[in-house]
Amino acid sequence: MKLEYLYGVLPIAVILVVWQLLPQLGIVPQQFLPKVSSVFYEIYTSALLGQGRYQLGANYLFTIERTLLGFALAAIIAVPLGIVIGSSRSVNRILEPTLEVFRPLPPVVLIPFFILIFGINDSMYVAYIAFGAVWPILINTIDGVREIEPLYLDLAKCLMMNKVRSFFRIRLPATSPYIVSGMRVSLLLALLVTVAIEMVTGHNGLGFSVVYAQEESDATTLYSVIVLLAITGYVFDLLFVQAENRFMKWYKLSQNLT
Amino acid sequence: MASLLEVKDLHLKYAKANLQVLAGISFSLEESSFTSIVGPSGCGKSTLLRCISGLRRPTSGEVVLSGNRVTSPVEGVSLVFQEYNRSLLPWRSVLRNVILPVEDKLPKSEAERRASDLLKEVGLTGFEKYFPWQLSGGMQQRVAIARALSSDPKILLMDEPFASVDAQTRMTLEDQLLRLWKERGLTVLFVTHDIDESVYLSQRIIVLGKRPSRIIEDVVVRLPYPRDQVSTRNTSDFAGYRTGVFEKIRGMF
Amino acid sequence: MRILTDYLFIVAGVGVLLSILLIWQIVSITNVLPSTIFPSAYSVVLSFFSQVENGSVILAVIYTLSRLFEGYLFAAAIGIVAGISIGLNRLVNRSLDPLVQFLRPMPSVVLIPLAILYFGLVDSVIILIVTYASLWPILINTIDGVRSIDPLVIETANQLRITGLKRLRKIILPAAAPFIVSGLRVSLGIAWIVAVTAEMIGGIVSNGVGVSIFYYLNSGNLAPMYGAIIAVAIFAYFLNRILLVTQYRLMPWVARSSRMLDHEA
Numbered sequence: 184m185k186l187e188y189l190y191g192v193l194p195i196a197v198i199l200v201v202w203q204l205l206p207q208l209g210i211v212p213q214q215f216l217p218k219v220s221s222v223f224y225e226i227y228t229s230a231l232l233g234q235g236r237y238q239l240g241a242n243y244l245f246t247i248e249r250t251l252l253g254f255a256l257a258a259i260i261a262v263p264l265g266i267v268i269g270s271s272r273s274v275n276r277i278l279e280p281t282l283e284v285f286r287p288l289p290p291v292v293l294i295p296f297f298i299l300i301f302g303i304n305d306s307m308y309v310a311y312i313a314f315g316a317v318w319p320i321l322i323n324t325i326d327g328v329r330e331i332e333p334l335y336l337d338l339a340k341c342l343m344m345n346k347v348r349s350f351f352r353i354r355l356p357a358t359s360p361y362i363v364s365g366m367r368v369s370l371l372l373a374l375l376v377t378v379a380i381e382m383v384t385g386h387n388g389l390g391f392s393v394v395y396a397q398e399e400s401d402a403t404t405l406y407s408v409i410v411l412l413a414i415t416g417y418v419f420d421l422l423f424v425q426a427e428n429r430f431m432k433w434y435k436l437s438q439n440l441t
Numbered sequence: 442m443a444s445l446l447e448v449k450d451l452h453l454k455y456a457k458a459n460l461q462v463l464a465g466i467s468f469s470l471e472e473s474s475f476t477s478i479v480g481p482s483g484c485g486k487s488t489l490l491r492c493i494s495g496l497r498r499p500t501s502g503e504v505v506l507s508g509n510r511v512t513s514p515v516e517g518v519s520l521v522f523q524e525y526n527r528s529l530l531p532w533r534s535v536l537r538n539v540i541l542p543v544e545d546k547l548p549k550s551e552a553e554r555r556a557s558d559l560l561k562e563v564g565l566t567g568f569e570k571y572f573p574w575q576l577s578g579g580m581q582q583r584v585a586i587a588r589a590l591s592s593d594p595k596i597l598l599m600d601e602p603f604a605s606v607d608a609q610t611r612m613t614l615e616d617q618l619l620r621l622w623k624e625r626g627l628t629v630l631f632v633t634h635d636i637d638e639s640v641y642l643s644q645r646i647i648v649l650g651k652r653p654s655r656i657i658e659d660v661v662v663r664l665p666y667p668r669d670q671v672s673t674r675n676t677s678d679f680a681g682y683r684t685g686v687f688e689k690i691r692g693m694f
Numbered sequence: 695m696r697i698l699t700d701y702l703f704i705v706a707g708v709g710v711l712l713s714i715l716l717i718w719q720i721v722s723i724t725n726v727l728p729s730t731i732f733p734s735a736y737s738v739v740l741s742f743f744s745q746v747e748n749g750s751v752i753l754a755v756i757y758t759l760s761r762l763f764e765g766y767l768f769a770a771a772i773g774i775v776a777g778i779s780i781g782l783n784r785l786v787n788r789s790l791d792p793l794v795q796f797l798r799p800m801p802s803v804v805l806i807p808l809a810i811l812y813f814g815l816v817d818s819v820i821i822l823i824v825t826y827a828s829l830w831p832i833l834i835n836t837i838d839g840v841r842s843i844d845p846l847v848i849e850t851a852n853q854l855r856i857t858g859l860k861r862l863r864k865i866i867l868p869a870a871a872p873f874i875v876s877g878l879r880v881s882l883g884i885a886w887i888v889a890v891t892a893e894m895i896g897g898i899v900s901n902g903v904g905v906s907i908f909y910y911l912n913s914g915n916l917a918p919m920y921g922a923i924i925a926v927a928i929f930a931y932f933l934n935r936i937l938l939v940t941q942y943r944l945m946p947w948v949a950r951s952s953r954m955l956d957h958e959a
Contacts, residue, residue, distance in 0.1 A: 190785065190788055190789035191788060191789055191791060191792040191793075192792070193789060194789060194790060194792070194793045195792060195793055195796070198793075215811075215812065273703075276703040276706075276707065277703060277706045277707050277709075277710060278707070278710060279707055280704075280707035280708055280710065280711055281707070281710045281711050281714070283931065283934075283935075284711060284927060284931055286934070287882075287883060287886075287930040287931055287933070287934035288926070288927050288930050288931075289883065289886035289887045289890055289926065289930060290887070291886075291887050291890045291891050291894065291904070292890060292903065292904075292907060292922075292923050292926045292927075293923065294894065295907055295908065295911040295919060296920075296923070298911075299731035299732075299911075299916075300731065332527055334522060334524060334527045334528045335528075335530065337496060337522070337528075338522075338528055338530075338541075340495075340496060340513070340514050341494060341495075341496065341514045341518075341519070341520050342514075342541065342542050342592075343514050343515075343516070348545065352541070352544075353530065356530070356532045357530075357532075359532075371799050371801075374799075374801050375801040375802070375803060375884075375887065376887070377801075378801045378803050378804055379801075379803045379887060379891040382803060382804075382806070382807075382891065382895055383891065383894045383895060389804075390803075390804070393804050393807050394807050394895065396807065397807030397808070397810055397811050400811060402808075402811060405807060405808050405811060406808075408804060409800070409804050409805065409808065412800055412801055412804050413796065413797070413799070413800040416798075416799030416800045416801060417795070417796050417799050417800075419799060420795070420798075420799045433531045433532045433572055433574070434531070434532075436531075436572075436574050436575075437531035437572075437573070437574040
């Protein structure tokens with residue numbers, strides 16, 4: 184077990200060492216590939232201390248705030264809606280073409296639409312991000328409701344549970360792994376979409392910072408933003424993995440035995 | 442003595458496939474009796490059980506429980522499914538699975554006490570906090586039986602409950618079931634494809650024919666209780682009953 | 695009789711979409727939103743058809759798709775090959791997994807400016823980023839697919855001495871195929887986002903739908919802008935549909951492979 188951990192750490196360690204050495208030894212010019220230490224120093228000064236003109240800390244907060252708000256809005260809309268749609272075969276069939284049209288649509292083409300309606304402000308961002316992030320949760324929730332083990336529903340009928348009880352006791356827990364799975368995808372998608380729109384609108388946020396840094400040919404800041412976003416994405420995903428392990432362990436384990 | 446359960450001229454047709462499954466099934470069950478239903482695969486045994494439990498409406502005919510017509514699941518009837526691993530809720534512990542039928546009807550402490558008593562009766566003390574998927578097949582089915590009994594039903598419907606369990610475990614479960622039956626005065630309707638099992642367990646065997654199925658034989662099994670896996674199965678009477686039912690079923694093909 | 699109800703549902707389904715257009719038309723007529731930002735559905739549809747006729751919008755989409763597909767297919771090739779190799783080797787998988795889990799969640803659009811810094815404002819920048827972005831879902835899903843193969847099947851293959859290319863063709867690929875297609879579907883969505891975002895950032899390329907949309911936006915000519923959006927929607931719909939149908943064909947026993955979505959994006 185311990186040895187395998189080492190194997191996992193090795194590739195990352197190698198990359199970090201190479202990353203530090205290549206510019207340090209002058210093999211690659213530092214304007215192109217800044218040292219790892221410079222990048223982390225920049226993160227420290229610009230993001231944590233708020234120095235310099237890039238203000239990575241403030242911009243980071245903009246990005247995170249929008250991502251989380253948009254995600255929350257998407258979840259609040261998608262979960263109940265998904266449950267309603269999934270519960271009724273007729274509703275599902277009627278709405279399916281519409282969903283199938285909107286699901287593959289790249290949300291970025293609708294950026295102008297949102298800008299026109301809201302202008303460039305926080306509500307526009309949150310609305311847009313929510314629109315982009317809603318689909319994985321919605322589709323997954325619908326699937327989860329539709330694929331509930333029929334025996335559970337039989338059981339609910341045999342026990343003469345009324346609709347409310349059977350929903351909270353059986354249908355919701357049974358659907359929850361799908362919902363959580365959809366949310367996990369959705370949060371990362373929200374982050375992606377947030378950065379994309381920030382890059383396009385050039386207003387504020389890390390997306391704006393990274394374009395600004397590129398215009399100034401500032402590789403260090405560029406990498407700083409990349410690292411910040413990579414860490415953020417990783418943490419988001421990790422949170423969900425932890426949540427899944429704590430609350431959804433039963434799902435993974437029960438699946439293996441059927 | 443009025444029968445506890447009456448099945449009157451039950452017909453069932455799968456409309457979509459235009460398939461007549463049950464073609465006029467009629468029988469009645471006395472209180473505290475143990476009856477088995479056997480028949481060839483596909484003859485509709487499970488479907489019959491579902492109609493009796495109220496999960497399914499027959500095309501015609503009726504099911505009457507204590508004088509009342511059954512059109513949907515009713516109080517006092519518990520169904521044990523064949524696929525135990527899919528009928529137990531995996532996000533709930535064993536105890537909480539057993540509590541489920543009475544969760545909202547009894548105060549918590551009483552419900553839990555009843556559940557742990559039942560678990561003791563099926564021999565699963567100590568497993569209350571385990572999850573169903575941590576248990577073996579036989580243990581899971583015992584949890585399912587405990588759950589079925591927690592609402593204190595008068596009638597226990599069992600749909601091939603021991604079919605997916607290995608032979609050794611099956612013998613243990615059979616004996617456990619007989620004990621529970623006697624102790625609680627249950628009325629049991631037990632569907633199985635295993636003729637030996639039906640003879641071993643029941644007072645009466647109803648044999649269903651091929652689809653569209655009717656009752657082709659109704660046998661009273663006059664073997665004494667308590668029954669023993671070794672000695673009872675060794676008697677010539679046992680063999681006689683078994684052969685009789687087997688011949689009846691074989692004669693259909 | 696049953697076929698009639700099926701048709702009814704299809705009609706109802708399309709009806710929902712059409713009613714969106716209808717609501718749009720009503721909204722624009724009653725001027726709830728100013729017509730400067732919300733041209734009537736009618737004018738948009740007209741504009742769309744004239745754009746299709748003179749080919750401008752189709753051309754734009756084709757430019758976008760050509761870059762998209764180059765990156766996407768490259769990512770598919772790398773992802774499937776690497777995915778199968780990694781999936782078959784437990785040690786390699788264990789070692790690379792932390793790295794993959796770290797790189798996967800990063801929003802790949804952020805690499806666009808980096809690529810510009812390195813390579814300047816060229817077409818191939820977009821293709822490169824699309825490749826990187828599309829790689830992850832395909833790679834991860836392929837690894838999943840290969841690892842999901844029942845060890846018993848591998849043992850049987852060993853016993854029957856099916857090895858190498860034959861094993862790949864007859865056992866591994868068919869088993870992993872549904873997962874791979876699922877990954878391809880997810881990657882396609884990401885590829886679209888990256889390709890169009892790059893066009894919208896401005897200054898990188900001079901053609902493609904992203905460019906067209908913003909061009910129309912800035913010139914205040916909104917009907918063709920919506921027309922371009924609709925064109926993208928149609929293309930995206932059909933491309934996704936092709937992959938979905940392929941997925942159903944490979945796994946007819948699952949209505950929708952929701953379990954595969956465990957590793958989307």
